[in-house]
Amino acid sequence: MKILHIIHSLRKGGAERVLLELCLSQINNGDKPKILSLYGHNDYKEDKYSNVEVMNIVSDDSRYLFSLKTFASAISHELIEHKYNAIIIHSRSALVPLLITRINIPLIYIIQGNHYANPYISVSNSVYYLLERLVVKFKNLHIVVPNYAMLDPVIDTYRMTKGNVHCIANGVDTNFFSFRKNKPNLNSVYKIAIIGTLHQGKNVNLSIEAFQELLRLNNNVSLLIIGQGVEEKNIADLISQQGLKDKISMLGEVNNIHDMYHEIDLLWSFSSSEGLPTVLLESMSSGVPVVASNVIGNKDIIEHGVTGFLFELDNIKDASQYAAELFDDEMLRERVTFSARKIIESKFSIKSMRVQYHQLISEVTNN
Secondary structure (H helix, E strand, C coil): CEEEEEECCECCCHHHHHHHHHHHHHHHCCCEEEEEEEECCECCCCHHHCCCCEEEEECCCCCCHHHHHHHHHHHHHHHHHCCCCEEEECCHHHHHHHHHCCCCCCEEEECCCCHHHCCCCCHHHHHHHHHHHHHHHHCCEEEEECCHHHHHHHHHHHCCCHHHEEECCCCECCCCCCCCCCCCCCCCCEEEEEECCCCHHHCHHHHHHHHHHHHHHCCCEEEEEECCCCCHHHHHHHHHHCCCCCCEEEEECCCCHHHHCCCCCEEEECCCCCCCCHHHHHHHHCCCCEEEECCCCHHHHCCECCCEEEECCCCCHHHHHHHHHHHHCHHHHHHHHHHHHHHHHHHCEHHHHHHHHHHHHHHHHHC
16 A cells, blocks of 8 residues: 655654654555655654655745645645555645645545644634635545544534544554653752743743742752744743753754653643643653643643643642652652553553554545
């Protein structure tokens, strides 16, 4: 079976990791997947993905609207040259060019982010919603979401039939993100990490506020901010204004993130909304305790007090308190990390995700 995957780019993120894992699975099944990346950016240099075929269309993503015709032409040419059995879309920007592309094979659109729960509205979001609805209206489309709470909003938003909307949880490669017994060196500084694209919905400003509260409880801590995004300068300015340059480091993008999980002692997430965040799954698989905001996506993974801790965004002092407790209580830390690893192995394995996607693709193409 030949499968064409289309995505905005291969920047670090949950959608990109899921895409690459699907391609590995399809290669192992004897299928022939290919990634069509609208832009040439690729942060995934791990050897495990070296056999995945990737074709880039353009190298500059600053003029998206002006490139739509180029994208549509490249997709059409690829479909003419190769007889694909299905197309899988992995980002909103990759869906829009299909409006002006002639397609007569099944389409699957994977929605990773919980856009419907975002507390902020932008003009670009509104435009994307309009264009997405048009694609759904004129194309034979199936949609996949990562948690059940997103099913009804997606069905209502796109006016889909229930049979065309599916829930498949993200999975993590537990061998690649291997578990290490979480015993920080008591003589060193505890490292807290925030990992992800730096945009408004990640609320990194709140994490800095919570970190200042934590310093009152335990001064032997540091905060690592890993990732890039539009809020990068604002975050750097805030760190400087608060006089925290010696305590907070901005690392940008990090290669081989699985190694970084063995260097940190706790993961914080202050997101306003999530789909099913792979960074939480990877952390829990790696033996890193997680303290996260109590929102859809996070609470689908974490059982409060058992596999991690959840806090309300209007009470971020709890985030500081839970972090302090995990650093002070070795037995609590071990119990939480072992329980988290077990839930990842039983409910969020990469094997389960691969099987469900394989079944869906077979069902869609056969019909």
